[in-house]
Amino acid sequence: MSSQYKVIVGMGSCGIAAGAKKVYDSLQDTLNDGSAKLVIGGCMGMCFAEPLVEVAADGKRVIYGRLTSENAAEIIAKHIKTGQPVIESVIWSEGLDSADANYFNKQQRILLKNCGVVDPESIDSYMSHDGYKALEKALKTMTPEQVIKEVEISGLRGRGGGGFPTHIKWTLAGKSAGPDKYIICNADEGDPGAFMDRSVLESDPHRVMEGMLLAGYAIGASEGYFYARAEYPLAIKRLRMAIEQANQKGYLGKNILGTGFNFQLFIREGAGAFVCGEETALIMSIEGKRGMPRTRPPFPAEKGLWGKPTNINNVETYANVPAIIFHGGAYFAQYGTESSKGTKVFALAGKIARGGLIEVPMGITLNNVVFDIGGGLQGGGKLKAVQTGGPSGGCIPAELCDTPIDYDSLKKIGAIMGSGGLLIMDESACMVDVAKFFLTFTQDESCGKCTFCRAGTKQMLRILERISEGKGKSGDIELLEDLATKIVQGSLCGLGQSAPNPVLTTIKYFRHEYEAHINDKICPAKKCKAFISYEIDADKCKSCSKCAKGCPTKAITGAKKEPYVIDKAACIRCGLCMSACKFDAVLVTTGSGRGE
């Protein structure tokens, strides 16, 4: 028996981690009476309310969130039986005023249109949402030059972070001679704090493939490679399925749609090297070598993979192309600003009330994102900074968060657009610690080819470590700035050129924090271990002994009905006692109030 109801369970990695599989199983038992069609979907983008289930009928969507395997079946069954949404569990539904409605209503979802809607493991599902129509349109009615022209009209710029105009890359690769050309999709999303590409690949893999096919047609390539992070097993699995299905349906292979166009796609898995996000390093890696960048020119458009002309874009860039070709470039260009057209996908995370995968028109301000879409900070905290662009980006202080999000405005204030990670920080974040965190990462990931990147980042990290250990000296800040400038100048690729950004922006906007560490031996955020101490508030302590049991150095002692005490000499300031205490009795102090 067929039913008008369709029940979609969001099964991206995050959803599964939050228990979506169990929810799915529980629904399977309930809905096997045929009252609804149960399908899996990708990421619905509302990570803050996972696991998510959508009930769709007659074009009306109702999304439920924060479900458990215990209550999901009951809620969904009630909805289907009564035909009415169970309001108190609804996260979003069109026209319904729920507490979290703004999360969706303030977005502009073009690229993510299908995410959470189509079944990522079914090509038919993609096709029923205009899938591969853009390819058909291009192959049957447009020349390669016309395809590139539409991309030019759209104003699309590289979404991996560089912001290079896509049509110029395509034109160059198209003009390069030779029958063997390659398309590469950079899915080596290495920025910690970014998960846009993973979500898109897990939720709508065919869209990315269609974009690559269009690029292949535009530049005259017949082979394409996905270079995907090995840490994304689900994305890789779904890509494999998608490629197989597209081959069966004739969207890949020889003589596609009877037009004489041939194209095949392959997957290469990365092996854990951040530098491979750089295009020449990535090409080396596909060629089975150490992923070390080389000098450009020649650019990949002339001499890329196996020495042949190659076009390389990231996941999001390709995923934008089908809509541009299907609706025309002007459709895309109506969104955004003069120099940054269209929409951009961001991974909103950190201390944000509603974190997740969002898509917004370029030009929207950071404050709009944090407060309108993200619902402000977790636990009502105060915004301290927004970090964009991961280890290559910068920390933007709260007072500059009315800056519009576009390539040029962000660059002006020392940050970058980056690939789309937006990390929200509250007052508990120590800026020296954040800078140290990113430098630890880039220093570790430097491939070692350029001296300034290899040795310079290490020296910067040493200085930061010194500062956070209470051994900072006057002149350290200036030394950091000096080193930073030289690393930028002396590095071949984007990794080194941008590695100092987190340090430079934190010094620029939070210099007083560095000075507090160096001169006053205080960590204002109470994060750096050298400057803090833990103690137990005798009035709040209930003598439950949880803290003592969890203490790795047995520094906490006490007895029944007696408040517990921390031996500060034995304490290693790991903070496990603070996590263990249910009564907020463990306090952390810094500065003059700090015990020794």
Next chain:
Amino acid sequence: MSQHESVNNGNSFPEIKEIVTKVSVNKTPAMMILQAIQFTYGYVAPEMLERVTELTGIPSSTLYSIVTFYAQFRLEPIGDNLIQVCHGTACHLAGAERITESMVMETGAQAGKTSEDRLFTVDKVACLGCCSMGPVITLNGEVHGYVTPEKVQKVIKERRECCVANGCKDHDHTAGKEATVSE
């Protein structure tokens, strides 16, 4: 060299030949071969590299340069349970350091190392891409979000008890191992 020869008589690591045959249809397959070996054995030993060289002619120096460059390759076998503690930015802000510390305490394995009883290997990894659920860990590939030191205690205790009772056969980390190994 002599000790290698005895191991490397062509009969050891029979799966490598299969892997090489299967993977070599791809252009420049060196890295793919090594990835398949690691997937099969859980690590890449020097003798395995020698065997690949024998079969493909790719110099072992080239192979060695690959396995030492990429973080994913392991040169030593791992413990029965593989734990990855995410140290991406969001997880760092959410307290990943604390999670690693309690993980080290509960498993007895230092970060990046395997515990003496060989039950656990604890790795710090860059980012697992589940940033909204930090701190995040994976236990034998399964993602756990919003981890607390208490949850760590609980999960490790359960795993330890289960492993000791069942000899770890049910939850070997290399999923798919049986499929490749069985002959």
